[in-house]
Structures are given as C-alpha cells and as structure tokens.
Amino acid sequence: MSCSRRDFMKKALGTAVGAALPAATGAFLGPRDAGASVGDANKRWGFVVDTVKCTGCGFCVTACKTENEIPWDAPITRTWVERYVVTKDGETHIDSPLGGRDGYIDDKIRGESIDPDDIAKAFFVPKLCNQCDNPPCVQVCPVGATYQTNDGVVLVDPKWCIGCGYCIMACPYGVRFFHPVTKVADKCNFCYHRITQGMEAACVQACPFEARLMGDLNDPEDPVAKIVATQRVSVLKDEYGTKPKVFYLGLDQKVR
Amino acid sequence: MKKHVLRPLWVAIGLVAVVLVARQFLVPPDFGVHGDSFTYNFYRLSNVQEWKDFPVKYQGQASCVRCHEENSAEHATSKHATIECENCHGPGVGHPKTVKKLPIDTSREQCLRCHEYLAYPSSQRMTLPSVVGEKHRPRRECRACHNPHHPDREDT
Numbered sequence: 102m103s104c105s106r107r108d109f110m111k112k113a114l115g116t117a118v119g120a121a122l123p124a125a126t127g128a129f130l131g132p133r134d135a136g137a138s139v140g141d142a143n144k145r146w147g148f149v150v151d152t153v154k155c156t157g158c159g160f161c162v163t164a165c166k167t168e169n170e171i172p173w174d175a176p177i178t179r180t181w182v183e184r185y186v187v188t189k190d191g192e193t194h195i196d197s198p199l200g201g202r203d204g205y206i207d208d209k210i211r212g213e214s215i216d217p218d219d220i221a222k223a224f225f226v227p228k229l230c231n232q233c234d235n236p237p238c239v240q241v242c243p244v245g246a247t248y249q250t251n252d253g254v255v256l257v258d259p260k261w262c263i264g265c266g267y268c269i270m271a272c273p274y275g276v277r278f279f280h281p282v283t284k285v286a287d288k289c290n291f292c293y294h295r296i297t298q299g300m301e302a303a304c305v306q307a308c309p310f311e312a313r314l315m316g317d318l319n320d321p322e323d324p325v326a327k328i329v330a331t332q333r334v335s336v337l338k339d340e341y342g343t344k345p346k347v348f349y350l351g352l353d354q355k356v357r
Numbered sequence: 358m359k360k361h362v363l364r365p366l367w368v369a370i371g372l373v374a375v376v377l378v379a380r381q382f383l384v385p386p387d388f389g390v391h392g393d394s395f396t397y398n399f400y401r402l403s404n405v406q407e408w409k410d411f412p413v414k415y416q417g418q419a420s421c422v423r424c425h426e427e428n429s430a431e432h433a434t435s436k437h438a439t440i441e442c443e444n445c446h447g448p449g450v451g452h453p454k455t456v457k458k459l460p461i462d463t464s465r466e467q468c469l470r471c472h473e474y475l476a477y478p479s480s481q482r483m484t485l486p487s488v489v490g491e492k493h494r495p496r497r498e499c500r501a502c503h504n505p506h507h508p509d510r511e512d513t
Contacts, residue, residue: 114371117378156482158470160444167448168414186477204470206490217476224480239397248400251392258404261388294411303415309439309471310481 142251146291146346147318149328150227153351154312157182157225159204164307166202168292170282177278178202179289180229180304185355186210188219193355201225226356227313229304230255230276230289231337231345238268238277238288247286253318253346254293259285273341291315318346414448417441421449428506435507445505465490468499 104112165180166173181200187193194210205225208214236255239247246262249255257268262285269277269286280287292302296315300306305313316325328334334348337356349356385401392398421442422429432438443449445467446459474487494502504510 111367114367114374117374153479154481156471156480156485157475160441160470164415164444164448169411203466204473205475206466206469206473208475220476220478222479223475223477225482236397245388245399245401249392249394249397250405256400256404256408258401258407260404260407261401290408293408295413297409298413300413300417306415306417307441307444309437309441309444311439312481 143319144252145318146232146253146296147316147325147329148229148232148291148347149314149316149325149334149350150347151310151312151314151350152224152226152353152356154310155182155225155227156310156312157184157201157205158309159201160307160309161227161304161313162200162202164303165289168295168303171287172281174199175281176200177280177287179276179287180227183226183228183356184210184223185226185353186215186223187221187353187355188215189221190219222353224351224353226349226352227304228274228276228337229347230291231274231343231347232291234344234346235342237271237273237341237343241267241271243267250293254291255288256290256293257286257288259283259287262286273338273343274345412450414450415441415443416449416452417443421446424453432506435509437505437508463498463500463505465495465499468503468505 159182162178162181165171166178169179171178176199178200181197181202182205183195183197183201184205185193185195194213194215196210208217232253232255234253236247236249239249239255242248243265244261244263246258247255247268248258259280264279264285266279266286269279272288277286277288279285292300292304295302302313302315305315314325314328316323318326318329320326321330328350329348332350334350335352336345336348337352338345385403387402388400389402390399391402418429418441425442429442432442445462447462449459450456452459469490471482471485472487473490475482477483499505
C-alpha cells in the first residue's frame with residue numbers, strides 16, 4: 102500500500118482530531134461532576150460587624166496581615182478599619198492610614214485637626230470581603246481562578262490566577278488587591294484555613310470588643326444567625342444586588 | 358470543493374484539534390464545575406484543600422493558658438481579659454518548640470491604640486479610659502506604672 106507524505110499527514114491529522122474531539126468536548130461540555138461537592142454544604146458562613154463596638158484599635162488588621170502573610174508595609178490589606186468623622190457642618194472626613202493597622206492614636210485626619218466641639222458624630226467601620234452570594238468578581242474571572250465554595254466563601258486559586266486584575270476592578274467594595282509576592286489577585290477568605298478546623302478567623306479572635314463575629318447562617322441557634330435574623334442589620338451597597346454575607350450593626354448612611 | 362478552500366479548512370480544524378489535545382494535558386483533571394452554578398462554581402477542586410492547609414499562626418488564648426497559668430489567671434480577672442495574649446505577645450506559632458521566646462510589644466503605641474483620647478461620640482472609643490498620649494508621660498513606657506495584665510493594679 103502506497104502512502105505519500107501528504108496522505109500520511111492528512112490521515113494522521115484526521116485521526117488526532119477524531120480521537121481528541123469526543124474526549125475533549127466531553128470534558129468541556131459536561132460541566133456538572135455528579136456528586137462532587139466541596140466544603141460543608143450545610144454551612145453558610147456569615148459575618149457581623151458591630152460598628153458601635155469598634156474602637157479603631159486595629160488589632161484585627163495586625164492579626165490578619167500576620168496570619169495571612171500579607172506584606173506588612175505594602176499599602177494592601179485583606180481587612181481594614183475606616184474612620185469617619187462627621188462635623189456639624191455636615192462634612193464627612195474619612196481616613197484609613199495603612200488600613201488602620203497601627204490603630205488610631207492621632208486625632209488628625211489627613212494632617213487636618215478637627216476641633217472636638219465641631220464633631221457631630223465619629224465612628225470606625227471595619228471592612229473586609231463581603232463573600233457575596235452573587236460575587237461580581239467571580240463572574241468576570243476569565244480563567245475560573247476565583248469561585249464560591251459550597252459553604253459560601255469566595256476563594257482565589259493563586260496557582261490558576263493569571264493576574265489580569267478584572268476581579269479587582271469588578272469588586273464594588275474594593276476588597277481585592279494585587280499581591281506583590283504571589284503576583285496574583287488576593288482578598289479576605291474568612292480565614293478559610295481556620296474556620297474549617299473549628300477556629301475563629303484571626304480578626305475575630307483578635308478583636309477585644311466582639312465587634313467582629315463569624316458564624317453559620319444556616320444554623321438558627323448560631324449567635325451570628327440570630328443577630329442577622331432578629332436585629333436591624335444592613336449591608337454595604339445593597340443596590341448592587343451582590344447579596345453580601347457581611348452584615349453591619351449601626352451602619353451610618355455616610356458609610357460607602 | 359476546490360483544494361484552495363479545503364486547505365485552510367484543514368489547517369483550521371487542525372488548530373482546533375491541537376488546542377483540544379493540549380487542553381487534555383494542561384487543564385488539571387479536577388478542574389470543572391463543582392456545585393450548582395457554572396458561573397460561580399467553575400474551578401480547580403484541589404485548591405480548596407490547599408487553602409485549608411494554609412498554616413495557622415495565631416493559636417488563641419486557650420493554648421497559652423495551658424502553660425502560663427499564673428499570668429493568664431491574673432489577666433482573666435482584669436478588664437483586659439478580652440484582649441488576646443497574642444495581640445501583644447505576637448502569634449504563638451512554633452512556640453515553644455522552635456520559637457523559644459515570643460517578642461512582646463511593650464510600646465506606648467500599642468496601649469494608645471485603645472487609650473489615646475479621641476472625642477468620638479457614638480463610638481465605644483469614648484467609653485474607654487484614655488489619655489492624651491503626647492501629654493501623659495510621653496517618654497515612659499506605659500508598663501512602667503501600669504500592669505498590662507491587670508491594669509487596675511498599679512505595680513510601681
């Protein structure tokens with residue numbers, strides 16, 4: 102049987118295509134791996150921040166940075182504390198030097214002193230990833246490097262992330278940042294390594310005033326679920342439809 | 358069909374095949390949809406375990422109490438009882454096996470995180486005992502007069 106080089110190439114290519122197509126398309130089009138579940142599907146992690154209790158000590162930020170190996174002096178952090186000072190003329194002064202890592206031990210805001218008699222209200226607001234039920238950051242990821250686990254936590258896969266930064270742009274809360282060491286997107290993951298083995302998140306543990314609480318929203322007996330169910334809680338930027346799972350007590354309308 | 362039409366068609370099909378074959382090798386076998394939603398649950402399954410295996414640094418007060426009974430008993434009865442040991446003593450990971458002694462933050466700044474006076478109504482900060490750091494013995498460490506484990510007891 103004679104076989105020219107051209108014929109051989111044609112047949113080889115045809116065989117390759119024929120062999121690859123069913124296998125590859127099968128993997129590509131059959132996305133639902135039956136029964137494959139990750140995380141405890143009975144759990145749904147939620148967070149409560151009590152802004153009245155927060156004193157701006159910044160222990161949460163310190164603990165978070167250390168626990169999660171976030172470069173200490175880089176202007177990035179997975180959680181931070183904002184200071185709001187509303188003066189009697191209706192103006193709002195906001196700052197968060199180094200994310201509040203070293204606490205607030207100075208009454209100057211961006212170098213400006215405010216007369217205590219002019220202050221109408223002032224408070225601290227801790228922020229972190231809202232672990233949205235409808236996370237826009239996950240929707241925009243072009244490579245499937247960020248996702249929601251079955252217990253409702255949004256994680257980033259640092260090995261799969263290509264560092265394009267779409268998710269950083271997409272997050273309405275600005276909780277994502279580019280990690281200078283791993284060179285990929287990074288954000289709060291509710292201390293997934295701690296909560297999955299029964300420990301408290303580093304920030305929750307470090308808070309001396311119980312201004313931060315984490316629990317299971319699916320368990321009606323859980324203290325956090327009880328607060329969400331029985332008290333007047335609000336979420337940040339509700340109008341975006343992201344369905345955050347970080348609930349705030351005593352949130353002021355000035356907080357954005 | 359003419360050859361000049363078929364040739365680029367074969368090339369195109371060939372390219373698709375190359376991509377599909379390469380995909381078999383490059384995409385990890387556990388990459389796919391693990392959950393209800395293609396939008397939110399399309400990922401590499403083993404990454405979840407990788408995050409669970411991330412090393413824990415802060416051990417929590419309960420693990421300190423096991424050895425440091427005296428200090429923790431004093432601390433537990435004070436107004437500072439809600440402050441974690443590791444907030445001042447640093448994360449306890451590796452202690453006492455590899456890290457023999459934990460560094461203690463005894464700086465004024467550490468105390469002033471809560472005790473610097475800020476006139477902030479509607480914040481719990483106002484209810485804490487506070488000083489103006491610049492005026493209250495600015496050159497001394499707080500612990501020279503105050504016992505951080507039991508601030509009501511003045512040890513000097």
